[in-house]
Amino acid sequence: MRFYRAHSIDEALELLSEWGEDGCLLAGGTDLMAQYGRGEIAPGALIHIEGIEQLSIISSGTRTQIGALTSHRELAADAEIAAGHPALASAAGLVGGWQTQAAGSLGGNICNASPAADLAPPLLVADAHVTLTSKSGERRLALNEFFMDRRATARRPDELLTVIGLEPLPPGSAECYLKLGRRGAMDVAIVGLAVRLSLAGDGAIKAARVAVCSVAATPRRVPEVEAALTGTRIEPDALAEAGRALAEAASPIDDARGTASYRRRVLPGLLERAVMQCGEEIGR
Amino acid sequence: MTADQPISVTCTVNGETQTLEVGAGETLLQTLRRRLWLTGTKEGCLEGECGACTVLIDGAPVASCIQSAAAVDGRDIRTIEGLSDGERLSPLQQAFLDHAAVQCGFCIPGMLMTLTALLEQQASPSREEVETALAGNTCRCTGYQQMVDAAMTAAGRERA
Structure with missing residues (x-):
């Protein structure tokens, strides 16, 4: 295996086009080096990109632009992220321990496409788009089209994920990310759920976005639940109905962390808590 | 390799x-x-x-x-x-000894490094902040209380 240090986007793209599928991008390495250590991957080359400064810039505006190399720790501590994307900030603070948060990057979390990626649900409810750059040009893709399957994305081997664009929380809205794990920290989500809610003046739900992780092959939005919530008020019957829709839409599996039926059973309660929490925040 | x-x-x-x-x-x-x-x-x-x-x-x-x-x-x-300056331990290392925070010892180097980073970034953390900082450090002897006590002492928040 060879090791390259890319100091600019152009250098990285050159190496990617040269190595194709045999080249592996290395940022913080919290997933990649563990996979390499277990012998699960055997790339021909590691292309280290942490030296590319343009990839760790955060800028706010109509859409927040976050560089792919931004670490979880930076996301959790950044004032602009806390204001415009509170669910993302809180999810970043729930990924692993400090060690993982300091090294692991936003782009890495997305490109590894773990079904349990904590950052994915908050990104999905913020209508995240990723920018993929290659020598032949640049394209933007909605995050829900980027996730193809468990650990599989739409990124071509010659492409570099450079920026994630997000819609900041509009006025009169709130969002949160709730994670169910066995411990308070350092755990992979048994179920993770993000809700972004906007209320009309009369207290009816004007718009609802709901996304989950760890209950399907990829993190995903749940349009059935969003439709069930929209137009209703935050009251028991409506929440129960939306909870049923969520349990039905989920396709969880049994694994070491929990069974499929357990995951289905906890989803409605988690949704209820998240919606109530958003409602209370908007009311404040 | x-x-x-x-x-x-x-x-x-x-x-x-x-x-x-x-x-x-x-x-x-x-x-x-x-x-x-x-x-x-x-x-x-x-x-x-x-x-x-x-x-x-x-x-x-x-x-x-x-x-x-x-x-x-x-x-x-x-x-x-x-961490130590020759024979002189860092205040955090000394506090670990004073609080008998070391059992089998295997996790201690990692604990000390994480807590050193915390105290450098935040001179006076709360107990909860110390506990959160240690989320990624596991002690199988489960002697966390003494370690948190030691960190609070090193931060000057509690007496040994």
Whole structure:
């Protein structure tokens, strides 16, 4: 295996086009080096990109632009992220321990496409788009089209994920990310759920976005639940109905962390808590 | 790892500049223990889960067992060996002794490195902040209370 240090986007793209599928991008390495250590991957080359400064810039505006190399720790501590994307900030603070948060990057979390990626649900409810750059040009893709399957994305081997664009929380809205794990920290989500809610003046739900992780092959939005919530008020019957829709839409599996039926059973309660929490925040 | 092409890395380790040839897939933990004989940093889970191998890179705690060695070129590494000044322990190390926070000892280098980073960034953390900082460090003897007590003492928040 060879090791390259890319100091600019152009250098990285050159190496990617040269190595194709045999080249592996290395940022913080919290997933990649563990996979390499277990012998699960055997790339021909590691292309280290942490030296590319343009990839760790955060800028706010109509859409927040976050560089792919931004670490979880930076996301959790950044004032602009806390204001415009509170669910993302809180999810970043729930990924692993400090060690993982300091090294692991936003782009890495997305490109590894773990079904349990904590950052994915908050990104999905913020209508995240990723920018993929290659020598032949640049394209933007909605995050829900980027996730193809468990650990599989739409990124071509010659492409570099450079920026994630997000819609900041509009006025009169709130969002949160709730994670169910066995411990308070350092755990992979048994179920993770993000809700972004906007209320009309009369207290009816004007718009609802709901996304989950760890209950399907990829993190995903749940349009059935969003439709069930929209137009209703935050009251028991409506929440129960939306909870049923969520349990039905989920396709969880049994694994070491929990069974499929357990995951289905906890989803409605988690949704209820998240919606109530958003409602209370908007009311404040 | 034999097929790895060696690559040169220059970094500082406990204040000393080191230039090393490392393998492309080598971890920082391997470099520290096998090339520099800094065996205070412990090999635990090798998956970045337990925190026993924690070292500081530019002041931030990182799991050296899943940190690429070739990737630390130009960066500042600190290990448990760099905490004391000769025979004089750091205030945090001394507080660990005073509170009998060490049981089997295996997790202690990692605990000390994480807490050192915390106290450098936040001179006076709350108990809860100390506990949150230690989320990525596991002690199988489960002596967390004494470690948190020690950190509070070192921060001047509680008396020994």
